[in-house]
Amino acid sequence: MSDAIKHECGLAFIRLRKPFSYYQQKYGTVFYGLNKLYLLMEKQHNRGQDGAGVATVKLNTEPGVPFMHRIRSAAPQAIGDVFSKIREEIQEIEKYQPEITKYPGLLKGHIRFLGENLMGHLRYATQGKNNVELCHPFVRYNTIPARNLAMAGNFNLVNADELFKFVQVNPGEVHKNSDLAAMLETVHHFLAKEDEEHRNELNVKNILQQAFSLFDGGYHACGLIGTGDAFVIRDPNGIRPSYYYINEDVIVAASERAAIRTTFNVGENEVLELMPGNALIVKNNGEYSIEQILEPKERKACSFERIYFSRGNDEKIYKERTSLGRNLSATVLKAIDNDLRNTIFSFIPNTAEVAFYGLLKGLEDYLNKIKVERILSWDKDFDEEKLTEMVNRRIRIDKIAIKDVKMRTFITEDSSRNEMVQHVYDITYGTVRPGIDSLVVIDDSIVRGTTLRESIIKMLDRLGPKRIIVVSSAPQIRYPDCYGIDMSKMGDFVAFQAAIALLKDHGKEHILQEAYGLCKELQRTNTLHAQNVVKNVYKPFTPEQISAKIAEILTPEGINANVEVIYQSIESLHEACPNNLGDWYFTGDYPTPGGNRVVNKAFMNFMEGKNERGY
Numbered sequence: 137m138s139d140a141i142k143h144e145c146g147l148a149f150i151r152l153r154k155p156f157s158y159y160q161q162k163y164g165t166v167f168y169g170l171n172k173l174y175l176l177m178e179k180q181h182n183r184g185q186d187g188a189g190v191a192t193v194k195l196n197t198e199p200g201v202p203f204m205h206r207i208r209s210a211a212p213q214a215i216g217d218v219f220s221k222i223r224e225e226i227q228e229i230e231k232y233q234p235e236i237t238k239y240p241g242l243l244k245g246h247i248r249f250l251g252e253n254l255m256g257h258l259r260y261a262t263q264g265k266n267n268v269e270l271c272h273p274f275v276r277y278n279t280i281p282a283r284n285l286a287m288a289g290n291f292n293l294v295n296a297d298e299l300f301k302f303v304q305v306n307p308g309e310v311h312k313n314s315d316l317a318a319m320l321e322t323v324h325h326f327l328a329k330e331d332e333e334h335r336n337e338l339n340v341k342n343i344l345q346q347a348f349s350l351f352d353g354g355y356h357a358c359g360l361i362g363t364g365d366a367f368v369i370r371d372p373n374g375i376r377p378s379y380y381y382i383n384e385d386v387i388v389a390a391s392e393r394a395a396i397r398t399t400f401n402v403g404e405n406e407v408l409e410l411m412p413g414n415a416l417i418v419k420n421n422g423e424y425s426i427e428q429i430l431e432p433k434e435r436k437a438c439s440f441e442r443i444y445f446s447r448g449n450d451e452k453i454y455k456e457r458t459s460l461g462r463n464l465s466a467t468v469l470k471a472i473d474n475d476l477r478n479t480i481f482s483f484i485p486n487t488a489e490v491a492f493y494g495l496l497k498g499l500e501d502y503l504n505k506i507k508v509e510r511i512l513s514w515d516k517d518f519d520e521e522k523l524t525e526m527v528n529r530r531i532r533i534d535k536i537a538i539k540d541v542k543m544r545t546f547i548t549e550d551s552s553r554n555e556m557v558q559h560v561y562d563i564t565y566g567t568v569r570p571g572i573d574s575l576v577v578i579d580d581s582i583v584r585g586t587t588l589r590e591s592i593i594k595m596l597d598r599l600g601p602k603r604i605i606v607v608s609s610a611p612q613i614r615y616p617d618c619y620g621i622d623m624s625k626m627g628d629f630v631a632f633q634a635a636i637a638l639l640k641d642h643g644k645e646h647i648l649q650e651a652y653g654l655c656k657e658l659q660r661t662n663t664l665h666a667q668n669v670v671k672n673v674y675k676p677f678t679p680e681q682i683s684a685k686i687a688e689i690l691t692p693e694g695i696n697a698n699v700e701v702i703y704q705s706i707e708s709l710h711e712a713c714p715n716n717l718g719d720w721y722f723t724g725d726y727p728t729p730g731g732n733r734v735v736n737k738a739f740m741n742f743m744e745g746k747n748e749r750g751y
């Protein structure tokens with residue numbers, strides 16, 4: 137990934153089903169749950185770089201004893217920071233009472249985070265700032281246990297304002313731009329109502345049905361209630377990923393299957409997917425059920441999870457990323473006129489690496505086919521040398537681009553900035569034959585293209601290739617996301633910039649004004665959700681025309697190589713990732729009504745010169 141595309145949030149939930157003494161005996165530690173939570177979070181470290189947080193709830197505490205605790209950090213190593221604070225607390229107690237670890241019951245009374253229900257979160261903001269106040273979990277404390285609620289999630293809601301109005305809560309300055317605050321308040325609203333009506337008999341399903349039917353967005357959320365009940369829930373389109381695993385000791389949920397597999401050392405099929413619209417509800421007595429909360433809608437699981445966000449060590453994701461690369465091989469071969477002798481293949485570190493292996497496999501298949509054809513065509517007319525030469529033909533691969541550490545802090549004056557920015561990447565010298573070789577580099581997606589233009593392409597050009605072909609394993613990103621990825625400004629998309637440039641070239645700029653006028657009209661009649669007006673901006677052009685313009689935009693001044701860009705087609709994306717057909721950022725087809733509103737709003741912001749998110 138060359139662009140700093142914003143990462144997703146990650147969620148982790150663990151419910152200990154046995155008393156602490158059990159874990160002490162079986163696993164040799166009373167901190168089994170906290171250790172596993174730490175691992176489950178670290179194994180999802182690829183998600184959420186803004187901060188981390190943990191909340192725990194203790195079961196069966198005496199009245200008056202605090203049972204819900206929360207800790208958060210926005211430090212650079214946030215997970216480590218959170219857990220080192222928890223560890224310090226434990227060490228402090230051990231210092232004065234070295235024997236205490238032998239008495240799990242006592243420990244539970246002394247250590248705040250030693251709860252049976254544990255929730256962890258990694259945040260990358262899609263709303264509000266990225267400060268610690270907005271890190272998850274959020275908590276609502278109350279003297280009545282049933283009205284204590286902690287929540288966290290990987291999600292984005294586009295109707296937070298309406299939710300605040302609905303529950304009649306004034307969120308205040310810190311929370312007014314927080315969809316988590318809106319989510320928490322709404323769930324709390326129905327929780328309090330339920331507590332009023334059915335004290336001691338909380339019906340969690342009922343609460344979730346009332347609250348979540350009001351949410352417009354994509355979500356994978358988790359809640360811990362003061363009674364010891366807990367839930368994990370997924371949106372009806374299955375936009376955000378959600379997995380769970382249950383054995384006799386624990387109930388676990390997380391954003392990624394591989395994280396659960398590694399943390400608990402279990403097989404692929406032991407970890408299950410929480411289906412769209414469903415919730416995993418765990419009662420305070422340890423019983424659990426999977427409940428359908430909302431009617432599932434058309435499955436639109438986010439394809440970006442497969443292309444980029446989730447870790448590639450998941451067995452299915454690895455295969456899918458390989459297919460994404462392989463699917464591109466035919467187009468790439470065509471672009472280089474099958475001239476494998478004079479082409480070097482490489483990838484942008486680090487996430488495009490798996491797609492690169494797939495591309496390579498596709499190229500090898502082609503090369504092997506050619507070898508067989510040639511050898512057969514010789515009939516018997518060959519000697520060892522001729523055959524050896526043929527068999528030894530290979531795809532030329534090299535590690536060309538190297539990612540350097542961030543060096544922004546050092547850069548001060550504007551004049552040297554550009555010079556310095558290009559050094560975000562480095563290159564391997566002596567790989568390319570100047571003026572002879574073409575260079576093909578695969579990246580997983582291109583959002584703004586700034587890093588490609590400012591750094592990578594400039595650097596690659598120093599090697600003297602004839603052509604630089606950038607291959608994107610994702611299709612053109614044309615529209616904002618509003619379900620958990622922080623990418624919601626039209627002007628940020630190089631594909632959108634290309635469409636505008638093409639409109640200018642073709643004297644069709646009036647289309648922009650017309651689209652803006654239409655948005656204004658829809659806004660006036662309160663129907664911004666009815667259609668995606670931005671599709672009109674792309675409509676006059678083929679994807680190839682847009683790609684060619686993007687290549688032009690990505691070409692920095694003063695370089696010698698000819699730059700081209702090849703994108704995955706939407707059809708081959710779907711073929712490679714058949715279970716994740718959510719593709720609104722590529723197609724503009726949003727699965728929820730709020731989507732069209734967001735894209736139209738983002739477009740109006742662009743036209744009005746406002747640099748703000750579209751939701």
Ligand SMILES: NC(=O)CC[C@H](N)C(=O)O
Nearest residue numbers: 145261262263290291620
């Ligand atoms: N990436 C996410 O899931 C973000 C969660 C939530 N919308 C926030 O900004 O805190």
